[in-house]
Structure formats: C-alpha cells, structure tokens
Amino acid sequence: MDTETVLRTFVEYYEERGHRRITGSTLLPPPGDPVLFTTSGMHPLTPYLEGRPHPLGTRLVNVQRCLRTTDLDEVGDLTHLTVFEMLGTWSLGDYGLPRSLEWGYGLLTEGFGIDPGRLHATVFGGDGRSGPDTESLETWQRLGVPVEPTVDDNWWSGGPTGPCGPDSEIFLWTGDTPPRSTPTGDERWVEVWNHVMMRYRGLPDGSLVPLPRHNVDTGLGLERLATLLQGHTSVFDCDVFTPWRERLPGLWGPLDETSTRLVTDHLRSALVVLGDGVRPAATGRGYVLRRLVRRVLTTLWRDDRDRHLGDLPAELVEHTLDHFRQDTGTERVRGVLIDEERRFRRLLDTGRRVLDRPRFRGPLTEEDLRYLHDTHGLPRDLVRGLRGEA
Incomplete structure (x- = not known):
C-alpha cells in the first residue's frame, strides 16, 4: 500500500464517519505563537480544543506537515524524521475515547489489514492528579487487544501549560518472532497511533483545571505507518523516499x-x-x-x-x-x-x-x-x- 493510498484510506474512513476534512496549515504557526514551527497536527487547532466552535463542526480529520527539532540528533537512525506528515482526527466535545479507539482498531485491522495479534495498547494508569483511564482499559479488553497501564508514558501535553490529558497508544509488533513482552519491555513494539482525551488545561503551577468540554485528539505519522505497512524497518525505505534512494548514491559518491x-x-x-x-x-x-x-x-x-x-x-x-x-x-x-x-x-x-x-x-x-x-x-x-x- 503506497503512501498516497494510506493517506486516502485514512481520510475516507473518517469522512464516512461524519468527519470533515480541514486543510493542513504550513509549518509556520499563526502570528503571536511562541513556537517556531508547527510540531503536531493539533497545534493549529489549539483554540478549538480550548472551546472555540470550529466552522466545520465537531468531527474533523486532516493531514498536517510538521517539523520537530527535538530529534535532530537522532536523525540518521531508522525512524526519526525532521519534517513529516501527521494524520489526525478530532472530536470537539462529540464522541469519547472508547469510540475513538474502536474506530482506530477498525481502520488498522480492516482498512489496512493489520493482524490484530500484532497489536498492543497502553493506557494511563493514574497518578496523584488524575485517576486511571478505566474506559480505555475496558475498551481494549473488550476488543481482545493486550493492554499495559503506564503513568508517564500515557499522559499527553503540548508543553508546560495548555490542553492535556490521558492518552492511549497503539503499538505494532515488528519482530521476526511471535509477539512477546509489552511495549515498555521490548523495543520491537513500535508506536503507530496516539489517542488523547483532552480533559484539562495545565496551569503554570502544575495544577490542572477541567476544559469546558472533553475533546479527543489522535495522531499517527504517515511515513512511519506507510513504512510498517510496506514491510520495512527503516522509514527511509518507504515509497516517499524512492526518488532520493535512486538519485543520491550516484550524486556525491559513496x-x-x-x-x-x-x-x-x-x-x-x-x-x-x-x-x-x-x-x-x-x-x-x-x-x-x-x-x-x-x-x-x-x-x-x-x-x-x-x-x-x-x-x-x-x-x-x-x-x-x-x-x-x-x-x-x-x-x-x-x-x-x-x-x-x-x-x-x-x-x-x-x-x-x-x-x-x-x-x-x-x-x-x-x-x-x-x-x-x-x-x-x-x-x-x-x-x-x-x-x-x-
């Protein structure tokens, strides 16, 4: 499945479920935003996640190009990219995390044909500020997907302040053996999709206050997903990079x-x-x-x-x-x-x-x-x- 087919399958799946596609922005955040570049699909949607009505409604889907400088020193390995595309969906006060997880599971197993036995999930196990995410835990158990509770790995925030909340991450087994262990115990479990329930706004003193409404924000990297679906271990082997693989070796020598x-x-x-x-x-x-x-x-x-x-x-x-x-x-x-x-x-x-x-x-x-x-x-x-x- 080439990258364009992956993208089209993703968007059409959510359009069939009432989502409206919004146009992704450039890498440049709006004026006044302190961040240099757009780092995630949700970044341009922050005002709507904090309560402003979106003109296209409460169910959205898009493809957003992103740039992250935090991983520059990691580039050169099998998975890290500086600029990449993020597939995203949003529920703005509409459905909750269980339905989001059900749809995500359906797209991965039916739309992309991934063997359910190669999936594993993690959920937020709770801490002193917020309780455990039992809804997500029970959803995965009902779907028959192994699930592991964690704390630090399953709390999402875009920074020290702003929208935040528990998340549930979906992992795909990439090893040559039958799946074993858990995502925190074996690096061959590769994260493919993050589903966040944005319930809170983080304040400068570290405390949390409830958002006016609960939102769901999901994101998965297009290049990483295409790489796994195409059976590669290196993101640079997916079809997005085919012209570079063909031309670069003969351009400047070995x-x-x-x-x-x-x-x-x-x-x-x-x-x-x-x-x-x-x-x-x-x-x-x-x-x-x-x-x-x-x-x-x-x-x-x-x-x-x-x-x-x-x-x-x-x-x-x-x-x-x-x-x-x-x-x-x-x-x-x-x-x-x-x-x-x-x-x-x-x-x-x-x-x-x-x-x-x-x-x-x-x-x-x-x-x-x-x-x-x-x-x-x-x-x-x-x-x-x-x-x-x-």
Whole structure:
C-alpha cells in the first residue's frame, strides 16, 4: 500500500464517519505563537480544543506537515524524521475515547489489514492528579487487544501549560518472532497511533483545571505507518523516499548508511522549510534552516570538499515541493541553498584561521566561545565541529 493510498484510506474512513476534512496549515504557526514551527497536527487547532466552535463542526480529520527539532540528533537512525506528515482526527466535545479507539482498531485491522495479534495498547494508569483511564482499559479488553497501564508514558501535553490529558497508544509488533513482552519491555513494539482525551488545561503551577468540554485528539505519522505497512524497518525505505534512494548514491559518491539518511532527511526538510517561505538567518526559524543545511554540508565535506549543493537534481526539489503541495519555484529554492553553501564555506575558512591562533589552541572557556561568536560570528556548534569535538 503506497503512501498516497494510506493517506486516502485514512481520510475516507473518517469522512464516512461524519468527519470533515480541514486543510493542513504550513509549518509556520499563526502570528503571536511562541513556537517556531508547527510540531503536531493539533497545534493549529489549539483554540478549538480550548472551546472555540470550529466552522466545520465537531468531527474533523486532516493531514498536517510538521517539523520537530527535538530529534535532530537522532536523525540518521531508522525512524526519526525532521519534517513529516501527521494524520489526525478530532472530536470537539462529540464522541469519547472508547469510540475513538474502536474506530482506530477498525481502520488498522480492516482498512489496512493489520493482524490484530500484532497489536498492543497502553493506557494511563493514574497518578496523584488524575485517576486511571478505566474506559480505555475496558475498551481494549473488550476488543481482545493486550493492554499495559503506564503513568508517564500515557499522559499527553503540548508543553508546560495548555490542553492535556490521558492518552492511549497503539503499538505494532515488528519482530521476526511471535509477539512477546509489552511495549515498555521490548523495543520491537513500535508506536503507530496516539489517542488523547483532552480533559484539562495545565496551569503554570502544575495544577490542572477541567476544559469546558472533553475533546479527543489522535495522531499517527504517515511515513512511519506507510513504512510498517510496506514491510520495512527503516522509514527511509518507504515509497516517499524512492526518488532520493535512486538519485543520491550516484550524486556525491559513496556515503555510509547513517550519513545517507541524515543528508536525505535534512535536505528534504530544508526544501520544505524553504517552500513555506523561511530563509536562512542567524536566529529563529531561519537558524533552524541554516543548521539543517550546515549539517548536510558538514557530512558531505567530511570526505570531499568538492561536493556542492548546486549538484542537487531539480527533480528531487520538484518531487518534494509537489508532495507537500508548495508552489515555490524550484530554481529559487536551489539558489538559496547555493548561496547558503557559499556563506558557510567563507565562515569555515574564517573559523579555521581564527582557531589557529595560539589563544585558541587549548581548551576553550565560555569567554572564548562568546568572543568567537560575538566578534567573528562563529556559533558554538561550528567551533566544536572545527575542533573535532562532539
């Protein structure tokens, strides 16, 4: 089942159950939002989760592109992506978590054909602030799905304040043996879907107050789901990345597998960020973009300084922009990448000359790092990279 079929099956399943599809937003949150990028499908819907009526009603479904910087250091493994698409459903004061779980189970087993014996669930076991989620526990038991109560792993919040509540996570067994243990006891159980009952608003002092109405928010990563349905262990082997797998190995010579994944993810993510109108800068969103590009270049230049982003085929740029429904011109995007590469080369040359001075040949102090940044524009991570430090 290719990714587009997965997406279409998901949306149509929920449309048949009274959900209206809403258009996903860009990676950029609305003005005034302190978060740099949209990090989840529910992020643009926060006002409605807190009580505002949505113009399309109380049952919603969508596909939202997201960006998370918290996992940057994990990119290069089998599962982490910087930019990804999130499939989501919402009940705004309509149905509760048991029905959401029943529908989720039905879509996974009937719509996607997953063997029910490969599923496991977790539920919130309760703590000092909120009691155990017995409704979800009983729902899974009625459906015949093994269920494990936890505490910290099954409480969802988007930050220290704001909507929050207990969640129930659905896991898929990916091992070569029959399923064993539980999601907290064996990493071969991979989370595919999170169903959150948003009952509370978290306050700055850590206390909880009830929301005006209870909402259900669910989310599952499109690329991860497609990867599992296609029988792969690496997200980079799903069909979304087919053009990258075909073109990248012959583009800049051999790269090890981890480096290939990092270059693929960061270049693809940079293209999406550029497609949403962000440009490289020293702070904020622009610095996230700049960091992505520089991590790509640092990886490419580890073995060959003659590798250039100008060699990136236009078809890879077009494929990415088309997939994320962005109309930014291909040559404009490639031009920004080339300019950023020139800037980085100049900065590296400056950094090497400065760090070769006797003052900086020993261990660097905090004062040294501030001086290098403020006087020569050398960020801390760049300085450490030039010195071969982690």
